[in-house]
Amino acid sequence: MRQLLRYITPPPLTLLISALLMLAGTLLTLLIPLFAGQLTRTILAEPGTEVYPLAVIVGVWAGVMLLRTLLSLTEEYYMGMVGEEVATSLRDRVYAHLQALPLTWHQTRKRGQVLSLLTSDADDVSGFVTGTLLPLLPTLLTLVGAFVMMARLDITLAMVVILGLPAYVLALKVIGREIRPLARAWMDQYSKLVARAEENLSVLPALKAFGREQLEAENFRGDNRRLLNIWRRQLRRQSLLSPAVNLMAGLGVLVLLWLGSRHIAEGTLGPADLVSLLLYAGLLMSPLSNLAGVYGQVQRVLGSADRLITFFAEQPEVLDVGEALGAVSGAVRFENVTFAYPEREPVLRGLNLRIDAGETIAITGVNGAGKSTTAHLLLRFLAPDSGAIYIDNRDIAQASIISVRSHAGLVAQHVQLLNGTVAENIVYGRPDADAGDIERAARAAHADEFIAELPQGYQTLIGDEGVKLSGGQRQRLSLARTLLRDPAILILDEATAMFDPAGEARFIEECHEVLKAKTVILITHRPASLALADRVLKMEDGQLQESAEHRLPGTQ
Numbered sequence: 096m097r098q099l100l101r102y103i104t105p106p107p108l109t110l111l112i113s114a115l116l117m118l119a120g121t122l123l124t125l126l127i128p129l130f131a132g133q134l135t136r137t138i139l140a141e142p143g144t145e146v147y148p149l150a151v152i153v154g155v156w157a158g159v160m161l162l163r164t165l166l167s168l169t170e171e172y173y174m175g176m177v178g179e180e181v182a183t184s185l186r187d188r189v190y191a192h193l194q195a196l197p198l199t200w201h202q203t204r205k206r207g208q209v210l211s212l213l214t215s216d217a218d219d220v221s222g223f224v225t226g227t228l229l230p231l232l233p234t235l236l237t238l239v240g241a242f243v244m245m246a247r248l249d250i251t252l253a254m255v256v257i258l259g260l261p262a263y264v265l266a267l268k269v270i271g272r273e274i275r276p277l278a279r280a281w282m283d284q285y286s287k288l289v290a291r292a293e294e295n296l297s298v299l300p301a302l303k304a305f306g307r308e309q310l311e312a313e314n315f316r317g318d319n320r321r322l323l324n325i326w327r328r329q330l331r332r333q334s335l336l337s338p339a340v341n342l343m344a345g346l347g348v349l350v351l352l353w354l355g356s357r358h359i360a361e362g363t364l365g366p367a368d369l370v371s372l373l374l375y376a377g378l379l380m381s382p383l384s385n386l387a388g389v390y391g392q393v394q395r396v397l398g399s400a401d402r403l404i405t406f407f408a409e410q411p412e413v414l415d416v417g418e419a420l421g422a423v424s425g426a427v428r429f430e431n432v433t434f435a436y437p438e439r440e441p442v443l444r445g446l447n448l449r450i451d452a453g454e455t456i457a458i459t460g461v462n463g464a465g466k467s468t469t470a471h472l473l474l475r476f477l478a479p480d481s482g483a484i485y486i487d488n489r490d491i492a493q494a495s496i497i498s499v500r501s502h503a504g505l506v507a508q509h510v511q512l513l514n515g516t517v518a519e520n521i522v523y524g525r526p527d528a529d530a531g532d533i534e535r536a537a538r539a540a541h542a543d544e545f546i547a548e549l550p551q552g553y554q555t556l557i558g559d560e561g562v563k564l565s566g567g568q569r570q571r572l573s574l575a576r577t578l579l580r581d582p583a584i585l586i587l588d589e590a591t592a593m594f595d596p597a598g599e600a601r602f603i604e605e606c607h608e609v610l611k612a613k614t615v616i617l618i619t620h621r622p623a624s625l626a627l628a629d630r631v632l633k634m635e636d637g638q639l640q641e642s643a644e645h646r647l648p649g650t651q
């Protein structure tokens with residue numbers, strides 16, 4: 096928990112005000128038993144004894160109660176604010192870290208599980224800090240204060256209370272021990288449930304096409320029942336905690352009453368002091384129950400805290416460390432690059448590649464040969480196991496990731512678009528671009544024709560992942576988005592795969608001018624696209640070989 100507190104930054108002033116209000120409130124509460132003692136003394140006083148008048152005691156008592164209520168109101172507001180600010184800053188940090196983690200981290204996790212870090216785990220932890228951890232302060236103060244006041248009245252009775260505490264702590268431990276693993280199991284099962292729902296909803300067309308609605312509903316139901324069972328087991332133990340503690344506290348009060356009456360009979364304690372003492376013991380009951388609750392909640396929240404600590408320990412991509420590449424002409428060189436995905440055979444084995452600035456090369460090869468992997472290495476989504484990659488003779492491992500990605504643009508095989516307008520999608524990589532820039536990029540990608548035919552032109556909403564567009568239109572939009580960034584190196588990974596043959600031929604002819612100004616890497620099998628290339632390379636056994644067989648007749 097202490098590790099996690101590093102990531103939680105409560106607002107200092109609001110926190111200080113809440114703490115002071117809590118302390119003041121607790122001190123006022125500790126006065127009440129004293130008033131009760133004085134009241135008893137006044138009621139039982141022999142005529143002629145000097146005691147406070149009844150009206151004074153009741154008046155002061157009522158005044159203190161009123162003040163206590165006012166403090167509680169203000170305290171609630173400030174505590175609420177601390178809670179919300181803690182939750183907000185923790186969510187900010189989780190989200191920033193989520194985005195900074197490399198693609199490889201995300202590829203090995205389910206989206207639902209990742210999202211639960213941001214939602215339930217972050218909420219659990221911030222709720223714990225404000226709902227449990229901060230109120231601990233008045234709880235502990237009440238405990239200590241009540242004990243000191245009791246000791247002043249009767250040290251023996253106060254010691255009985257202190258000696259009873261270890262038994263109480265032990266009971267907490269025994270009952271609470273089993274809660275933690277159950278809390279973790281619940282959270283794991285919960286994220287599995289969310290992950291399943293998320294996955295099913297994101298592949299809904301496939302799910303419906305294969306008639307899996309009922310099967311998936313049953314799978315979900317099964318996961319949901321398992322979740323309920325874990326919760327039931329956890330609740331059984333958790334609901335045991337508070338009654339057990341209350342029972343022990345009640346028995347403790349009985350012991351006090353019995354011992355107190357004996358002390359009165361022996362003349363070492365006055366009846367008014369016994370009244371105060373019992374009220375102090377009563378004051379102890381609620382902090383003790385609170386502490387019991389705290390123990391249960393600590394066990395529960397530790398699961399979330401563990402997950403967040405592990406998550407924050409993951410190494411993020413540092414985007415701006417290393418030198419910026421500055422202006423580049425776009426020459427690319429792979430030198431003896433070897434790469435394997437974790438626990439897989441190497442994809443690239445000593446790959447060498449040299450592309451001159453402004454050259455267009457095509458890479459072909461069977462599915463799974465490693466073509467996209469090569470592109471991802473150039474973008475620093477992945478890092479080579481050995482060897483080096485250069486842009487303009489500068490090792491990209493030494494350059495800042497952000498500058499590498501600003502010079503190398505990728506139009507990927509699977510186009511990813513936002514659920515926004517056409518214009519919002521094109522401007523994504525260069526938010527400062529104006530309408531003229533957007534239209535120029537669209538024209539260069541030959542997307543302007545179909546955009547003009549859309550109901551609201553550039554302002555047309557294109558739906559989740561661009562569902563309201565055809566595959567080819569999505570690819571053109573994706574190309575426009577990349578061209579707007581104007582990278583010196585352009586990687587088109589099967590970027591024309593969705594084009595109809597006539598459209599592809601036209602596109603290639605028309606884009607020729609735009610592409611001529613850049614270093615272009617075409618990952619493709621399509622003869623029409625291959626015709627664009629100055630050289631065609633074939634990927635085989637993790638290496639690239641020059642190949643002439645894909646050239647179209649008439650091309651150089």
Ligand SMILES: Nc1ncnc2c1ncn2[C@@H]1O[C@H](COP(=O)(O)OP(=O)(O)OP(=O)(O)O)[C@@H](O)[C@H]1O
Nearest residue numbers: 202436439442460461462463464465466467468469
């Ligand atoms: N994230 C990943 N983790 C593990 N293995 C991966 C990952 N991505 C790709 N691979 C594997 O690496 C190999 C190369 O994949 P890559 O996508 O580079 O091939 P490709 O030549 O682009 O194929 P295609 O023509 O089908 O697009 C494949 O065997 C694939 O299974």
